Amino acid sequence: MEQIHFKQLKETLNCKTLENGLKVFILEKKDFNKTYATFTTNYGSVDNHFVPFGENEPVKVPDGIAHFLEHKLFEKEHGDVFQDFSKQGASANAFTTFKRTAYLFSTTGDVEKNLTTLIDFVQAPYFTEKTVEKEKGIIGQEIRMYDDNPDWRVYFGLIANMYQNHPVSIDIAGTVESIAKITKDDLYECYETFYHPSNMLLFIVGPVDAEKIMDLVEKNQAGKDYKDKPPIERFFDEEPAQPAKRKEVLNMPVQTPKCYMGYKEKRPERQGKELLLRELSVNLLLEMMFGKSTKNYEKLYNDGLIDPSFSFDYTEEQGYGFSMIGGDTSDPDAFADTISRMVEDFKKTDINPEDLERARKKKIGSFLRALNSPEFIANQFTRYEFNGMNLFDVIPTFEDLTAAHLEKALSDHFQDSQLTICQVKKKQS
Numbered sequence: 057m058e059q060i061h062f063k064q065l066k067e068t069l070n071c072k073t074l075e076n077g078l079k080v081f082i083l084e085k086k087d088f089n090k091t092y093a094t095f096t097t098n099y100g101s102v103d104n105h106f107v108p109f110g111e112n113e114p115v116k117v118p119d120g121i122a123h124f125l126e127h128k129l130f131e132k133e134h135g136d137v138f139q140d141f142s143k144q145g146a147s148a149n150a151f152t153t154f155k156r157t158a159y160l161f162s163t164t165g166d167v168e169k170n171l172t173t174l175i176d177f178v179q180a181p182y183f184t185e186k187t188v189e190k191e192k193g194i195i196g197q198e199i200r201m202y203d204d205n206p207d208w209r210v211y212f213g214l215i216a217n218m219y220q221n222h223p224v225s226i227d228i229a230g231t232v233e234s235i236a237k238i239t240k241d242d243l244y245e246c247y248e249t250f251y252h253p254s255n256m257l258l259f260i261v262g263p264v265d266a267e268k269i270m271d272l273v274e275k276n277q278a279g280k281d282y283k284d285k286p287p288i289e290r291f292f293d294e295e296p297a298q299p300a301k302r303k304e305v306l307n308m309p310v311q312t313p314k315c316y317m318g319y320k321e322k323r324p325e326r327q328g329k330e331l332l333l334r335e336l337s338v339n340l341l342l343e344m345m346f347g348k349s350t351k352n353y354e355k356l357y358n359d360g361l362i363d364p365s366f367s368f369d370y371t372e373e374q375g376y377g378f379s380m381i382g383g384d385t386s387d388p389d390a391f392a393d394t395i396s397r398m399v400e401d402f403k404k405t406d407i408n409p410e411d412l413e414r415a416r417k418k419k420i421g422s423f424l425r426a427l428n429s430p431e432f433i434a435n436q437f438t439r440y441e442f443n444g445m446n447l448f449d450v451i452p453t454f455e456d457l458t459a460a461h462l463e464k465a466l467s468d469h470f471q472d473s474q475l476t477i478c479q480v481k482k483k484q485s
Contacts, residue, residue, distance in 0.1 A: 057270050062448040065427070069448070070266040072274075076282040077254025079441070080273050083261040083433060091262025092162045092430035093171055095178050096438045098257075099250035100155040101228040102375070107289040109249040114291055117246060118237040119223070120195070120230015123152040125243050127191055128183055129159070137177045146170040154224050155373050156442060158435065167264055168272055175258070175276055181247045183240045196232045206306075206480045210314045213304050213478035214380065218320040220300035221293040224376045252285045253277065257438050261430045292375055297322040299476040307483040312363075314480040315391045316382030319470055324377035328444035331372060332453050336419075337465035338370040338379055340457065343415040345402050346381065350411075352398045361391045373443065379469065388479040399470050407459040407466075420454050 060069045070082040101123060105116045130137045130150070141148035146163035159178050163170050202208045212227055219225040229235075260269055299320045326334055346352055346368050356362040365383035372378075385391040426432045437447040 057266070060448075064451060065448055067448060070270065072270060074253065074274060074277050076277055076280075077252070077285070078273075078277060079257045080270060081257070081259045081437065081441075082264065082266040082269050083259075083437075084264060084266050085261055085430065086263050088262050088430060090162055090164055090430060091167045091260065091264055092160065092434050093167075093174055093258070093260045093262075094158045094160040094434045094438060095174050096156050096158040096257050096259070096442075097251050098155070098255050098442050099157055099246075100153050101226065101230075102154045102223040102292075103250065103290055104223055105291040106249060108245045109252070109285060109288075114289065115245070117242055118230065119226050119234040120199075120228070121235075121238055121242060121246055122157055122250075123229045124191065124195060124235055124238050125246055126150050126152045126157050126159075127195060128188065128243060129178060129181060131187055131191075132177065132180070132182045137173070140173055140177075141170060144170050144173065146173075148174075152228055154228065154376075156439065158438065160434070162430070167260075167262065168269070171260065171269070171272065172276060175273070178251070179280060181244065181251075183243045185240050188238065188240050188243065192235055192238070195229060195235055199227070199229050199232055199235075202227070202229070206308050206310050206314060209306055209308065210316050210382070210478050210480045211380075213306055213480075214316045214318045214382075214476065215378070217301040217304050217476040217478055218299045218318060218378055219295060219376065222295045222376055223292070225300075249288060253282055254285055255288060257441060259434045259438055261433050295375075298473060301476060303477045304479070306478070306480045308480050309483050310480055311482075312384040312386070313388045313482060314382065315385050315388035315477065316380060316479075317392060317395055317475060317477050318378045318380045320474045320476065321372060321377030321469065322474065324372050324375055326372065326377075327374060329449075329453075331443055332440075332445045332449060333457070333461060334377075334465060335370060335372060336450070336453055336457060337461050338469055340412070340415050340419060340454075341402075341462055341466055341470070342368040342370060342379060342381070343419060344408075344411050344462075345398060346395075347415060347418065349414065349418075352402075356391075356394065359390075359394070360386050361394060388481060392477050392479070396472070396475065400472070403466055403470060407462050409459065412459060412462065416454055416457070420451055423450055423454075 057070050057072045073079050107114045138148055141161055144166050146161045148161040150159045161170050161174055216225040363384050368381040370379040440447045
């Protein structure tokens with residue numbers, strides 16, 4: 057077992073890649089009461105076009121199947137796995153994103169038993185035609201519920217404005233129509249392709265003994281038979297650099313309108329150190345432009361254009377990337393005009409060293425606070441690892457960022473040609 061020491065954070069990460077390809081990471085946190093574990097596959101909603109394991113020709117599967125598979129894995133011949141965790145004093149859950157699907161539990165006791173349950177239930181699929189049909193009704197209700205959620209609609213409306221070919225523009229759960237096409241065989245095909253240990257990562261954080269936990273995982277995996285598997289071939293249609301649409305207005309029964317604006321990345325192909333530098337640069341720029349201590353935030357607030365729902369963020373994964381700025385607003389059009397003007401005005405000035413240091417310290421402080429959360433550590437570490445980055449490189453990279461890094465990201469990312477807007481306005485009766 058390899059140990060990686062992060063002296064600045066006084067952390068030691070224990071890791072090993074097992075013979076079947078499964079990557080296992082264990083972070084001992086002796087001062088924590090709770091243990092948190094995630095078992096994650098590098099497979100999300102955008103992976104709908106691929107060559108199945110053991111086949112030669114690519115297939116396209118119905119939208120929403122990764123999320124559907126997540127739901128179905130909890131159901132076994134003996135019943136629901138949630139009940140097993142509950143009896144063992146653990147709380148279990150799962151989630152599907154655009155790029156990954158994670159299964160998890162948290163507990164203050166009986167870690168080894170719950171960890172075995174987690175690994176075994178994810179590695180033992182049980183699908184029947186009858187249970188698949190039943191699940192369509194449950195997920196269909198979930199989809200219809202989100203269709204009535206204005207925050208969900210404006211979020212996906214903005215992404216749909218950006219992308220015309222990339223499947224990131226499709227709701228993670230799919231549509232009622234797309235999930236109606238899912239079959240038991242589709243689920244097994246996706247499972248066999250994407251749930252091989254070599255495409256997965258197990259992360260455990262808490263007051264555990266790393267040697268003991270690693271021994272348990274190794275023995276568990278040695279008792280299962282996995283054939284060697286070639287790299288997964290995934291396909292994505294060519295995506296134009298510019299957004300698909302400049303603006304979209306959705307009419308819904310809301311009390312307060314909403315407005316979200318986003319800048320689409322032209323070249324979202326970065327990985328590793330390059331991606332980490334980009335992410336941190338754009339997030340620092342957003343903090344310097346719209347953080348709560350800025351004059352822009354004060355003006356937006358005093359003019360009544362924002363409230364506490366205002367937020368901003370940047371995300372990039374291989375194949376797509378964008379910044380997002382928005383929230384509830386009394387005047388969506390004035391909000392969009394003001395934000396655009398503020399970005400353009402910021403681009404005309406030099407990076408202020410004092411503002412940069414203030415934003416840097418705030419971001420580092422937020423990151424250090426987040427490291428008190430086992431959920432944050434496990435979930436974020438996995439996402440970073442799948443993108444060739446390391447979560448524990450965040451602080452030294454923040455410290456290395458210079459005004460030149462930010463100026464490059466500012467001129468390259470915040471271009472008016474890359475801007476798109478989505479608003480939710482009150483539906484007139």
